[in-house]
Amino acid sequence: MASFLCDLVKPYVEKLINGAIAEAHHGKKLANKVKRIKELKGEKFENIELPRHLPGVERSSSENYISFKSREAKYRELLDALKDDNNYIIGLQGMGGTGKTTLAKEVGKELKQAGQFAHVVDTTVSFTPDIKKIQDDIAGSLGLKWDDCNESDRHKKLWSRLTNGDKILVILDDVWDRGPHLDFEAIGIPKRDNHKGCRVLVTSRSKRTFDIMCCHKTIELDLISEEEAWTMFEMYAGISNSESKKLINKGRKIAxxxxxxxxxxxxxxxSLKGQQNREHEWDVTLKSLKQPVSMHGVDDDVVGVYNCLKISYDNLKEENVMRLFLLCSVFREDEEYSVEYLTRLCIGVGLFRDDDYTYNDARNKVVVAKNKLVDSCLLLKVDAKRLKMHDLVRDAAQWIADKEIQCVKLFDTKQKSLAITNNLYHYQIQFDH
Ligand SMILES: Nc1ncnc2c1ncn2[C@@H]1O[C@H](COP(=O)(O)OP(=O)(O)O)[C@@H](O)[C@H]1O
Ligand SMILES: [Mg+2]
Structure with missing residues (x-):
């Protein structure tokens, strides 16, 4: 996967950086740089990647978690539904970005801490379910080793573990009603009968998902209230009531x-955190938010949120950070990656390159830039070492990239053949569902 992605991303970022079509001797330069990195690292390049981390709700950070009043009843309902032995599959539905993943993890954490479940495991399913990855996530969190188990027998091993009587909650995050159907049997998740101590919590944007899965109970997550939106804004912007009335007024309008x-x-x-003394930044943001936008090819229900994310992206201001943001959107949906991997990609594609750099110099620059993205909520910290992009943010990032640089979608055969005929070999790679 690493070399595959590197191959794909290399031309994309080259295009992004140079804004030109070709750079004939790029390959040679890149090879020299890779050689240099190897010399400087004094170790095999392949070994820089860190082993995959095992998921589990305990690792998810809840330092920013706000317990919204309007959601207290839903939280309780979800908690009670998961405690009720008559329920097996429970659905949590809401539009993208409402807080489903955050809430599901928080509920899972509470149930684990209360001893209601011995294990709470979460895995992101996404549009195209990757059975092997889902199995690895669940097994890894349960400490289940595959050993010499054949790939075709994994589902049996997982099924035995999930039905051995332990109370286990499996959170299947971001399941879709379109695309490939999620096959419980192929994964090894018990069906409705004989599931013993196992329970499943599914999150999805669509209610239809829960009809397809025959959920026992579905809980809907609405938007937060205006006052909660303001509380959330205050916390993320790092402001309090002691700010000037003028600033608070602007903040409320922005929220x-x-x-x-x-x-x-x-x-x-x-994106406005730390800008309390620069009110013009707030004015610019407010003006941009108020301006009518038309987004060709974007669904009406996400135009508003894309616009917000674009403004947050514009507020990054530093070109390298903005480029890193666009680069992160070429990973697959919900893919997690380490800083080391990102550093290697950045070096490989020439982002953060100086004439004379060491691996550590490049890594430091990547860390500084990714911190800025994390602080701006445009990139998510999975744990101390791993990162991922929110699915909706990734969609918006791909839309921004589409607008800001010339790009070719390789999943669009027409675009691909046009690019090949025109001898374009620098593409932006966008993975489709
Ligand atoms: N209860 C909450 N407290 C604080 N921030 C939240 C809360 N719920 C959501 N958020 C913020 O909104 C973002 C989107 O939430 P998420 O749970 O990923 O939504 P969804 O899964 O519905 O797309 C999160 O990354 C976080 O920044
Ligand atoms: Mg989610």
Whole structure:
């Protein structure tokens, strides 16, 4: 996967950086740089990647978690539904960015701490379920080793573990109603009968997912209230009541433009953090938010949130950080990656390159830039070492890249053949569902 992605990303970022079509001797230069990195590292290049981390709800950070009043009843309902032995599959539904993943993890954490479940495991399913990855996530968190188990027998081993009587909660995050159907049997998740201590919590944007899965109970997550949106804005922007009335007024107007959607509020508010003394930044943000936008090819229901994310992206201001943001959007949906991997990619594609650099210099620059993205809520910290991009943020990033640089979608055969005929070999790679 690493070399595959490197191959794909290399031309994309080259295009991004140079804004030109070809750079004939790029390959040779790149080879020299890779050689140099190897010399400087004094070790095999392949060994820089860190082993995959095992997921589990305990690792998810809840330092920014806000317990919204309007969601208290839903939280309780979810908690009770998961405690009730009559329920097996429970669905949590809400539009993208409302806080489903955050809430599911928080509920899972509470149930684990209360001893209601011996294990709480979470795995992201996404549009195209990767059975092997889902199995690895669940098994890894349960400490189940595959040993010499054949790939075709994994589902049996997992099924035995999930039905051995332990109370286990499996969170299947971001399941879709379109695309490939999620096959419980192929994964090894018990069916409705004989599931023993196992329970499943599914999150999805669509209610249809739960009909397909025959969920026992479905809980819907709405937008937060206007006042909660303001509380959230205050926290992410790092402001309090002691700020000037003028600033608070502007802040409230900005928060209102985020339409009570958590993912938009967190991105806009955090992009203004530390800018209390630069009110013009707030004015520019507010003006941009108020301007009517038309986005060709973008669904009406996400135009507002794309606009918020674009403004947050513009507020990054530093070109390298912006480029890193676009680069992160070429990873597959919900893919997690380490800083080391990102550093290697950046070096490989020439981002953060100086004429004379060491691996550590490049790594430091990547760390500084990714911290800025994390602080701006445009990139998520999975744990101390791993990162990922929120699915909606990734969609918006790909849309921005589409607008800002000439790009070719390789999944579009027409575009691909046109590019090949025109001898374009620098593409932006965009993975489709
Ligand atoms: N309860 C909450 N407290 C604080 N921030 C939240 C909360 N819920 C959501 N957010 C913010 O909104 C973003 C989107 O939430 P997420 O749970 O990923 O939404 P969804 O899974 O519905 O797309 C999060 O990354 C976080 O920044
Ligand atoms: Mg989610």
């Amino acid at each position: 209102k433009e985020c339409k009570q959607l958590p993912v938009a509020i967190s991105a806009i508010a955090s």
